[in-house]
Amino acid sequence: MGAASSRDAPDIQPRNQPAEAEASASESACPVPEAYRNPAVYNVYSQRINDPACPIALPQVDPRNNMPIEPNQMPSPGQRKLLSTSRATSDIPKGGTASTWTYPSPQMFYNALKRKGKDDGVTEDDMDSVVAAHNSMNEMTWQHVLQWERLRAHECGQPTLLRFLGRPHELSPLARLQSWRRGTLPFDRHDWYVDRCGKEVRYVIDFYFHDDKAGTPEAFTLRVRPAVDSLDAVVDRLK
Template identity: 70%
Template structure:
């Protein structure tokens, strides 16, 4: 998942996404139990026991976490408030919860990559980080609409940061003079029992710094299966004909999936 700046993304690694704690409130899951993933992961891409009940803080009904404590040498208090994302968490009925500014600051310092980060930086950094993750999920949902008939409730199962590994697409693009991404994440989506990996490249455009256009991303299913290869081909066709205002040449149906994917890209 993305972060609001290259320094925060690189430092946070697998922390640069929603945290693995369940939201305080839950709702009935629309996916039958027999097709839901029974596996739950934490923010570090580690399997956890969902039956283990963590100690809860009665002030906010959230698990007590030691990394909410001020980092040694910290000059000023940093918010410990955590935002609930719109991203449903695989293996649960809840949503992922974003790290607090204090947790993000601790992650930067713990990894030795927060020398140029101040306590005052954390609120805007975390806000940008959370916004980028929300945009990323909308891109994933645009792809998942290709399988809307099979699964109406895809969920983010797990994720990991891979900032030092270029994706094949990013490497190929760089060979032809394209910009290198500042970060890469892999997200695994639970498609009603089927685990699907997505690759996300995040780009920062210095010339647009300070504007919404400063960050862009590329999201696509990883080429792990024949189905993912077919999905990439389908989406290319749908988007191409949607831009031309024509229905899909194969199915003859209106290009709603292509239009939605294009709109998602334009608003990222």
């Protein structure tokens, strides 16, 4: 969702939903709200985490023991300072639910960087600003998605973010074309899957960092557009 939205950093994490864990096996006991017609609920790895028979989300579980997986909020080995475990709530509606996605805490972010070996030059003191940039970039991305979705407002007035996939090592066609022209390459790419009231549509997002503007709001830019997966997407792109 650079620090802002890279697989090199943790993506948005789904909020724990203990109140929803007692969903009845009866489909009638847990109907899909009208605004959220896609019953699927996914985690940050694009894995479905709810019972297909019931659209209400269940806790994410470890398939090895069927026990709930809790986010790692413990300090990493060698960590010198305690980091906040507080998690900010996003404004991005979470597909299949009536809630929103929740961002990682500074401790979760730091742990993910350490786990992936991407912590060179990163200190505990950097985490608050890194997490803030990550959250801001994702909020900005969603606003761009909503601008496109207004073209389909007659189909759905309340789109939600169903799932997303980081693809940092794959250039989108637009980024590849720009590379041929020796333009700036994106530091990350995401594919976001939006629930358009029961219809799943994919968006491609390229994230750019401009070294010559480092330290300014213009250092990060993004390009958001519908993936050309359907005739509707082609029409929207032409518009």
